[in-house]
Amino acid sequence: MRATIMDGRALAAKVQAEVAGDVAGLGDVGLATVLVGDDPASHIYIRRKHEAAQGVGIRSDDRRLPADISQEELIAIVEELNDDDSIDGILVQSPLPKHLDEAKTIEALDPAKDVDGFHPTNAGLLYLGRPALVPATPLGVMRLLDEYRVQIAGARAVVIGRSNIVGKPMAHLLLKANATVSIAHSQTVDLGRLTTDADIVVAAVGVAHLVAPDMIKAGATVVDVGMNRTDAGLVGDVDPGAAERAGLITPVPGGVGPMTIAMLLANTVKAARARRVANPAG
Numbered sequence: 071m072r073a074t075i076m077d078g079r080a081l082a083a084k085v086q087a088e089v090a091g092d093v094a095g096l097g098d099v100g101l102a103t104v105l106v107g108d109d110p111a112s113h114i115y116i117r118r119k120h121e122a123a124q125g126v127g128i129r130s131d132d133r134r135l136p137a138d139i140s141q142e143e144l145i146a147i148v149e150e151l152n153d154d155d156s157i158d159g160i161l162v163q164s165p166l167p168k169h170l171d172e173a174k175t176i177e178a179l180d181p182a183k184d185v186d187g188f189h190p191t192n193a194g195l196l197y198l199g200r201p202a203l204v205p206a207t208p209l210g211v212m213r214l215l216d217e218y219r220v221q222i223a224g225a226r227a228v229v230i231g232r233s234n235i236v237g238k239p240m241a242h243l244l245l246k247a248n249a250t251v252s253i254a255h256s257q258t259v260d261l262g263r264l265t266t267d268a269d270i271v272v273a274a275v276g277v278a279h280l281v282a283p284d285m286i287k288a289g290a291t292v293v294d295v296g297m298n299r300t301d302a303g304l305v306g307d308v309d310p311g312a313a314e315r316a317g318l319i320t321p322v323p324g325g326v327g328p329m330t331i332a333m334l335l336a337n338t339v340k341a342a343r344a345r346r347v348a349n350p351a352g
């Protein structure tokens with residue numbers, strides 16, 4: 071058996087076309103990004119986010135701040151963006167330089183503009199199963215599962231990884247969709263025993279090819295969030311041989327990665343729409 075490949079690039083293009091239509095309907099949507107310092111990878115991510123925003127007609131405000139900015143100055147900029155009515159979404163690019171407190175910075179965001187879904191208010195709403203701005207990567211995974219008509223209700227799902235940006239929100243989204251969810255992490259004993267029993271496996275670890283083919287149940291759906299730079303190029307957390315056992319599988323690259331940016335844009339539209347409902351004159 072050879073798995074069907076879940077094409078994240080094609081679906082991301084479809085989502086972006088939907089978002090472009092929504093932006094045109096809303097008239098004007100603004101996304102602000104805050105980048106502190108000179109991390110080269112962060113510069114690439116921010117550039118891609120701005121290109122994608124422009125591609126769907128979202129106006130973007132690109133704030134570049136010096137690496138030695140103080141916590142107070144950074145929070146003052148976040149608050150200025152919170153108060154700016156022309157801005158619907160704000161994201162602070164991670165990682166911040168060591169002297170800055172990431173949690174404190176995220177907590178300064180207006181939760182209604184927190185398009186990354188990292189603010190404790192949004193994380194708490196997700197935990198409660200209530201509408202919220204949800205982190206883009208797990209949201210993109212849910213959209214992929216939906217597109218490929220994966221049965222989630224009643225399914226056994228294993229999420230490998232428990233980070234606040236991928237693993238935990240992923241598990242909550244699957245739970246909300248009525249899967250029976252297990253969360254695995256670095257202290258999990260006998261990971262393969264969990265995964266071989268799973269109908270859906272989502273790997274969000276950061277260890278190249280951690281998930282071996284014999285850890286996958288025949289016909290299971292396998293989503294690989296991992297992005298690991300190796301001598302062989304960019305590889306996922308799942309051994310490509312798993313495609314011989316899975317029913318559906320995401321490639322790396324071209325699976326979850328493109329969906330993340332598309333769902334960030336979708337979150338920006340969601341925030342813009344909610345703000346206009348909350349404040350029709352604004």
Ligand code: NAP
Pocket residue numbers: 207230231232233234235236237254255256257258261274275276277280295296297298326327328330
């Ligand atoms: P992270 O914060 O480093 O979390 C990794 C998680 O994996 C932790 O919960 C860790 O457990 C767990 N883990 C580590 N080794 C393990 C092992 N041997 N067995 C089982 N679990 C193990 O990483 P992240 O931010 O969630 O990202 C995970 C991966 O996804 C990375 O490769 C990242 O580059 C990628 N990513 C991709 C996208 C995308 O758009 N495609 C977006 C975000 C992240 P502990 O909690 O016990 O330490």
